[in-house]
Amino acid sequence: MKSEQLERMKYGSGFIAALDQSGGSTPKALRDYGIETSEYHTEDEMYDLIQQMRSRIIVSKAFSSKHILGAILFEKTMERKIDNLYTADYLWEKKGIVPFLKIDNGLDEQKDGVQLMKPIPKLDELLGRAAAKNIFGTKMRSVIHEANRTGIHGIVEQQFELGQKICDAGFVPILEPEVDIHSSNKQEAEEMLVAEIISHLKKLDDSMNIMLKVSIPSVAGTYNDLMNDPKIVRIVALSGGYSRKEADELLKQNPKLIASFSRALLSxxxxxxxxxxFDAALLNSIIEIYEASL
Incomplete structure (x- = not known):
């Protein structure tokens, strides 16, 4: 199964749907969907509602492997079922879509112009549950706010260190060192990021498979050289606060980059x-993002 999924992620046409809003971002995701905080009273009720929304998306006839390669899930979504199948099994068995899991616990305070990930103390236990639920890969996010060499080195170091552990556990990690689209020196930060990633890639065993999730770069083609590294399965782009139209237009300028949108997909x-x-609105979003990813 994993070899088939890896082949699809390397060579398939389409994009990755990010359905991984976690506890802190779930209220906003529900509000954007039309459900106010006054309509639920407990955390369990909140997660029930977001699961209903995600299930409606995943089950929709618009959500298919024709346009979508993979989907990133939140931990509680992984643990729940759709039509008596765990979500990851439903995605792969019913839809042919590769399941990923968001594993980070959010961001630390800003230091040296960046926000590292908070520690993940129960990573081994989480990866064990992910394996049991047939998850293919993982995703973890940190953020770069400024072109600070010390901070960017720290972010890449942390991402690759965790990425190695995740590879060793049998998963394909998506490393996500996001560069804030509002950074005053975004282009310089992206140049530093590429240099750091190249340096760290050289230290990896050739048998490793990793993915990258990045902000759409200020200069088209910034990440093209990285795509030629045999250890890189795919490089995908987040929408990062752009509207879907803006993100799609910028993505089209980077023909080797594919989307991994969340808010822009569901807006x-x-x-x-x-x-x-619902199906018509979702299909319209999917086709727009798919065409920008070709």
């Missing part, structure tokens, strides 16, 4: 839509 969806309206 037109509403709990109040009929199923027909």
């Amino acid at each position: 037109d969806l509403s709990v109040k839509q009929t199923q027909q309206e």
